[in-house]
Amino acid sequence: MKVARRSRDTEPRPTVRRAALAVGAAVALVTGLAGVGASAAPATLDTAAPGKQSATLPYLNPRLSTERRVDDLLSRMTMAEKIGQMTQAERANATPADVTELGLGSILSGGGSVPEDNTPEGWADMVDAFQDGALASRLGIPVLYGVDAVHGHANLYGATVFPHNIGLGATRDAKLVEEVNHITAKETRATGPQWNFAPCLCVVRDDRWGRTYESFGETPGLVSRLSVAVRGLQGRRGQLDHRDRVLATPKHFAGDGLTTYGTPTGDYTVDQGISIVSRQEFARLALAPYWPAIQRYGAGSVMPSFSSVDWTEDGVGNPTKMTAHRELLTGVLKGRMGFDGLVISDWEAIHQLPGTWNEQVRAAVNAGIDMAMEPAQFRQFITALTEEVEAGRVSTARIDDAVTRILTAKFELGLFEEPYTDRRNLDEVGSAKHRKVARQAVAESQVLLKNRGHVLPLSKKAPLYVAGSNADNIGNQAGGWTLTWQGGSTNVIPGSTILEAVDDASRRNVTFSETASTPVPSGATGIVVVGETPYAEGFGDVGGPQWAYDPGDNGVPRPVKDMKLSAADQQAVDTVCTQAAECVVIVISGRPLEIAPALLSKIDGLVAGWLPGSEGDGVADVLFGKKRFTGKLPVTWPRTVEQEPINVGDADYDPLYPYGFGLSTR
Numbered sequence: 001m002k003v004a005r006r007s008r009d010t011e012p013r014p015t016v017r018r019a020a021l022a023v024g025a026a027v028a029l030v031t032g033l034a035g036v037g038a039s040a041a042p043a044t045l046d047t048a049a050p051g052k053q054s055a056t057l058p059y060l061n062p063r064l065s066t067e068r069r070v071d072d073l074l075s076r077m078t079m080a081e082k083i084g085q086m087t088q089a090e091r092a093n094a095t096p097a098d099v100t101e102l103g104l105g106s107i108l109s110g111g112g113s114v115p116e117d118n119t120p121e122g123w124a125d126m127v128d129a130f131q132d133g134a135l136a137s138r139l140g141i142p143v144l145y146g147v148d149a150v151h152g153h154a155n156l157y158g159a160t161v162f163p164h165n166i167g168l169g170a171t172r173d174a175k176l177v178e179e180v181n182h183i184t185a186k187e188t189r190a191t192g193p194q195w196n197f198a199p200c201l202c203v204v205r206d207d208r209w210g211r212t213y214e215s216f217g218e219t220p221g222l223v224s225r226l227s228v229a230v231r232g233l234q235g236r237r238g239q240l241d242h243r244d245r246v247l248a249t250p251k252h253f254a255g256d257g258l259t260t261y262g263t264p265t266g267d268y269t270v271d272q273g274i275s276i277v278s279r280q281e282f283a284r285l286a287l288a289p290y291w292p293a294i295q296r297y298g299a300g301s302v303m304p305s306f307s308s309v310d311w312t313e314d315g316v317g318n319p320t321k322m323t324a325h326r327e328l329l330t331g332v333l334k335g336r337m338g339f340d341g342l343v344i345s346d347w348e349a350i351h352q353l354p355g356t357w358n359e360q361v362r363a364a365v366n367a368g369i370d371m372a373m374e375p376a377q378f379r380q381f382i383t384a385l386t387e388e389v390e391a392g393r394v395s396t397a398r399i400d401d402a403v404t405r406i407l408t409a410k411f412e413l414g415l416f417e418e419p420y421t422d423r424r425n426l427d428e429v430g431s432a433k434h435r436k437v438a439r440q441a442v443a444e445s446q447v448l449l450k451n452r453g454h455v456l457p458l459s460k461k462a463p464l465y466v467a468g469s470n471a472d473n474i475g476n477q478a479g480g481w482t483l484t485w486q487g488g489s490t491n492v493i494p495g496s497t498i499l500e501a502v503d504d505a506s507r508r509n510v511t512f513s514e515t516a517s518t519p520v521p522s523g524a525t526g527i528v529v530v531g532e533t534p535y536a537e538g539f540g541d542v543g544g545p546q547w548a549y550d551p552g553d554n555g556v557p558r559p560v561k562d563m564k565l566s567a568a569d570q571q572a573v574d575t576v577c578t579q580a581a582e583c584v585v586i587v588i589s590g591r592p593l594e595i596a597p598a599l600l601s602k603i604d605g606l607v608a609g610w611l612p613g614s615e616g617d618g619v620a621d622v623l624f625g626k627k628r629f630t631g632k633l634p635v636t637w638p639r640t641v642e643q644e645p646i647n648v649g650d651a652d653y654d655p656l657y658p659y660g661f662g663l664s665t666r
């Protein structure tokens, strides 16, 4: 659906736009039509000098403080307009006209929900079309557009796709993590979205969790240190209105990584389960990273977890969903931590609460949810919340607090002055400069676990023989949240696979046979790249459900996750490491995988490669010694899956490789 478009590059949008707004609002004031949803913008615009109109309308005056502008705008809003601002819809289910009619505060792209033209321009056009709808509303409050750019703006074809957080955790490099997130912010904002549902500040404790790879690691200390990702996305205070910054969303508050295996109610086995924990342990393991994210880096939004918390000191058996956890959302997050940003519920998380729909909406908003992520049932949310306010079961003070938080974010993002996408950075999306940083991140994320006979770095002489399921599959090396929600083995993005990188780096004859069915040349060095196929959320839980809906899957269910090497990969390792003069195995996965002792004994070099993303070249850089191995394990590497959960500090801690382990090369 095409909305009549203004020309973008030449028109002085802010002036024209502000005039339209000012006149529209002024007409509403004069006619006393406050509350009428229809746009009051007249046929002809008042062409008085810019800034003059805004003097009559404080909320449009950028010279006034954000607080003053918010107060002024809030005072002009009807309850319907306030509740509209508290509502977020998914782009596939809403139109710009819906944004105008309902005064929707935000639109999101769920994982893989991309414009037909999945290019930087296509994204900017899509976001700006929704913005047109917002500016056509009575008060012309701009719309926030949110995406999950969790390892680069990876829904967008051609974006720089960085290592997932578990690889960034292995780098221990806070400066690099900040830079990676700054580039992510630049490529995201340049294409329209001003809001990133990232970083995940989960402290993963059971690697059987399908979201392990979204975590920086298993200790609150490491995750807290890398919460600097928030500053990478937002910049420093006062920089949110820059075209290379986006609103960050530390998530999922809190304890998403603490849940106990087997406690989820649905098909998942870990994700969205119950954190059975004392308040003290919860504070130590789950809340810790949010203190720097909020108090040091000023995170502008937070997303509660689908999971529940069951306090052991209160006698377990009475879990409360985070989405309705007033003690933690309002008492701790907004109270003790002093969080003044907005709390956005997770995808239909409100539906998981006990009670009727109205009771669910009431409980969530009263607990501290400021905006509801209601991808399809946004109208139903508006109706229910309106009824709850009219019945006095949700106070107008709570509504005003929520809308104040939402409007504050919009003013600080500069959306009232520049509502449309600033496209000047469009040509930097996926640029060589950005990919260079991604390649560095890949190299620093590689963890050398075994180096028998100093096989690494590889010499540049012997013929090379490459095998394994993940040697030449950029979809597998990128993992979930890439082009589609779950990612996919057939998801091809610009970049380099590990095979291509080895081929480029070695400039020698490289034999490739994924299943090692081709004979291994005598004296060859073998490189076997093994690991997992992509997944996201509970579909990656060990023993969890199988995903079968990505186009490339042709409806064939993906393998159930077990944290073990596939039979084909085990066979490839056995074959190559038996026949080659020396062999190196690289595990491309979202978490540690179980390697049987008999197989491990045949391996000379073992590397944890995690999910490197688009720049496979970074793996070759450490394989051939262009860069040294410096990575350290961000999570414990268990001997067997049965050891999970296993974390540093546990009694009887006896992993295959401990947290923090990593060999170096000269």
Ligand code: GLC
Pocket: 109, 110, 111, 148, 197, 251, 346, 347, 537
């Ligand atoms: C998902 C995830 C959350 C994401 C949101 C929007 O269910 O839990 O991390 O930000 O929905 O895609």
